[in-house]
Amino acid sequence: MQASKVAGKSEETLQARKIEGETRRKLKAAVFDANSYQSGPDLGNLAANVERLQRAGLQAWVSEAVVLEWAEHLASDWREASVKSNQARKRLRRARLKAPDSPYKSEEEVIADFEQQIHQIEGLQILPLTAENALQGLKDQILLRGPAKRKDGTDPSSGVKTGASDSAWLRDVLDKAGGAEPVLFITEDKDVTRALDSWGYSNIVTRARSQLRESLFEVSLDADAVTSIVLNFFRERLPNPQAYSSQFDEDSWLDLGTIASLEDAFDEAAEDLDKVSVHDADIVSLTDLAGIHDLVSTEDPLDPKDVFEENSEAHISLGKVIEQWASVHALFLARGRARVSGVDHEGNTYERLVDRNGLLISARFELEIAGGQVTSFRPEVDSVVHYRPNQYSDPEDGLIALIDALSSLPGLDDVGAIFNRAHEISDRIRLRGSTEYLEIEANHHDQWSFSLSIGDDCVTVSCEHDVGAHVWDGRESFDYYPPYYLLVDGIVTPERNPEWAVAAWLLRRIS
Numbered sequence: 001m002q003a004s005k006v007a008g009k010s011e012e013t014l015q016a017r018k019i020e021g022e023t024r025r026k027l028k029a030a031v032f033d034a035n036s037y038q039s040g041p042d043l044g045n046l047a048a049n050v051e052r053l054q055r056a057g058l059q060a061w062v063s064e065a066v067v068l069e070w071a072e073h074l075a076s077d078w079r080e081a082s083v084k085s086n087q088a089r090k091r092l093r094r095a096r097l098k099a100p101d102s103p104y105k106s107e108e109e110v111i112a113d114f115e116q117q118i119h120q121i122e123g124l125q126i127l128p129l130t131a132e133n134a135l136q137g138l139k140d141q142i143l144l145r146g147p148a149k150r151k152d153g154t155d156p157s158s159g160v161k162t163g164a165s166d167s168a169w170l171r172d173v174l175d176k177a178g179g180a181e182p183v184l185f186i187t188e189d190k191d192v193t194r195a196l197d198s199w200g201y202s203n204i205v206t207r208a209r210s211q212l213r214e215s216l217f218e219v220s221l222d223a224d225a226v227t228s229i230v231l232n233f234f235r236e237r238l239p240n241p242q243a244y245s246s247q248f249d250e251d252s253w254l255d256l257g258t259i260a261s262l263e264d265a266f267d268e269a270a271e272d273l274d275k276v277s278v279h280d281a282d283i284v285s286l287t288d289l290a291g292i293h294d295l296v297s298t299e300d301p302l303d304p305k306d307v308f309e310e311n312s313e314a315h316i317s318l319g320k321v322i323e324q325w326a327s328v329h330a331l332f333l334a335r336g337r338a339r340v341s342g343v344d345h346e347g348n349t350y351e352r353l354v355d356r357n358g359l360l361i362s363a364r365f366e367l368e369i370a371g372g373q374v375t376s377f378r379p380e381v382d383s384v385v386h387y388r389p390n391q392y393s394d395p396e397d398g399l400i401a402l403i404d405a406l407s408s409l410p411g412l413d414d415v416g417a418i419f420n421r422a423h424e425i426s427d428r429i430r431l432r433g434s435t436e437y438l439e440i441e442a443n444h445h446d447q448w449s450f451s452l453s454i455g456d457d458c459v460t461v462s463c464e465h466d467v468g469a470h471v472w473d474g475r476e477s478f479d480y481y482p483p484y485y486l487l488v489d490g491i492v493t494p495e496r497n498p499e500w501a502v503a504a505w506l507l508r509r510i511s
Contacts, residue, residue, distance in 0.1 A: 063169030137168030257379030291408025358494025
């Protein structure tokens with residue numbers, strides 16, 4: 001499998017996202033689309049974004065239609081969780097044990113509680129859904145105008161008509177703002193832009209939720225001091241149990257938020273079974289920090305009095321003073337567990353618990369820093385899990401994977417340029433912001449091999465060829481699976497993602 005290159009932010013990227021000039025001056029409010037939280041609303045994160053918008057002199061809006069859409073998804077989650085928990089409660093009660101009950105008795109109670117919770121977020125304005133715009137939204141959906149479209153159809157003329165909700169809340173926003181220019185639309189797709197374009201609006205400003213800071217404040221790429229603070233914060237909390245452990249400690253637990261694609265890491269866990277399904281996948285423990293990158297930070301944001309002078313109509317609720325915030329992309333090695341069920345060739349049903357070591361978790365965090373310490377943190381977007389086989393079609397792909405992992409280490413500048421030179425190298429890299437040196441030495445090998453040393457510690461990473469992958473079918477020979485793999489000597493590495501275990505080994509030795 002081709003390794004994917006880890007892309008870091010640049011000063012040009014940050015500058016491109018900054019909203020400036022007349023466009024910035026016209027902005028009065030930011031409105032959250034339902035898909036700005038693709039895995040469901042995170043009210044803690046929403047409250048933090050409301051506070052951030054207020055510091056920038058902007059109001060924060062959410063349409064009543066979006067609130068209802070979020071509430072319906074949560075009610076569906078509760079219904080699904082109830083089915084699973086009901087089975088467990090029955091088993092406990094049959095054993096004459098007490099079983100915990102849900103505080104909710106119906107989906108209506110879930111929806112009502114969520115609506116109450118979101119209305120309690122200070123500074124967030126819930127825009128009521130008006131009857132006239134609801135009617136126009138319904139007409140748009142029936143006539144397939146504006147944001148309305150068909151989905152889940154095999155061709156444009158089939159499928160279910162959708163879009164009434166989007167049409168209605170967008171119309172409510174435009175009515176309140178007096179047009180599109182005063183609004184920053186926080187969304188993850190192009191539906192908002194497509195709808196507003198179809199209605200004749202121009203100069204539409206959209207941003208993903210994770211881009212808010214750099215869009216509204218002066219930010220810079222990480223300073224060495226901030227890097228050190230963030231590294232120490234994670235190091236103090238690793239390794240740690242995330243679940244399934246009596247040693248759970250909330251102070252050391254790292255909230256990863258929703259982890260997308262976690263079930264995919266267990267798809268191959270029952271190759272002897274058919275109709276395989278994965279249930280209750282979770283992270284058991286985070287075992288190591290494998291890298292941090294895309295670290296950006298800013299000093300204390302706008303002074304409250306400056307905000308009032310620029311936008312006297314904005315309601316400002318600063319709360320505690322934040323000396324500094326940072327945003328960082330962190331990578332962890334982890335162990336996961338899931339229940340895997342399936343049917344064998346005789347029709348018998350099997351279920352087993354499966355552990356996976358060497359999962360690579362990619363997570364983005366927002367951290368507040370005061371007095372040289374991280375005072376709070378939260379996940380910024382959904383986390384993603386990678387469980388790529390240690391198999392490559394050619395040695396170059398394996399080298400890309402190694403460079404990708406080492407490029408996530410702070411202080412290793414242009415490591416790719418060094419490895420991509422001729423393999424007869426012996427180099428000594430001073431780690432930026434550190435007193436340490438990384439020594440890289442190429443060894444003679446059919447594919448490639450490098451020794452990596454910090455002080456007296458050394459590991460060797462080589463690209464090996466699996467001769468067992470080459471088969472003959474009676475007419476021609478071919479590789480049954482990608483025949484190249486990475487072999488690491490000097491440390492214990494998991495079966496999958498061994499290059500990230502090397503990155504973690506190096507990171508532990510960077511002061």
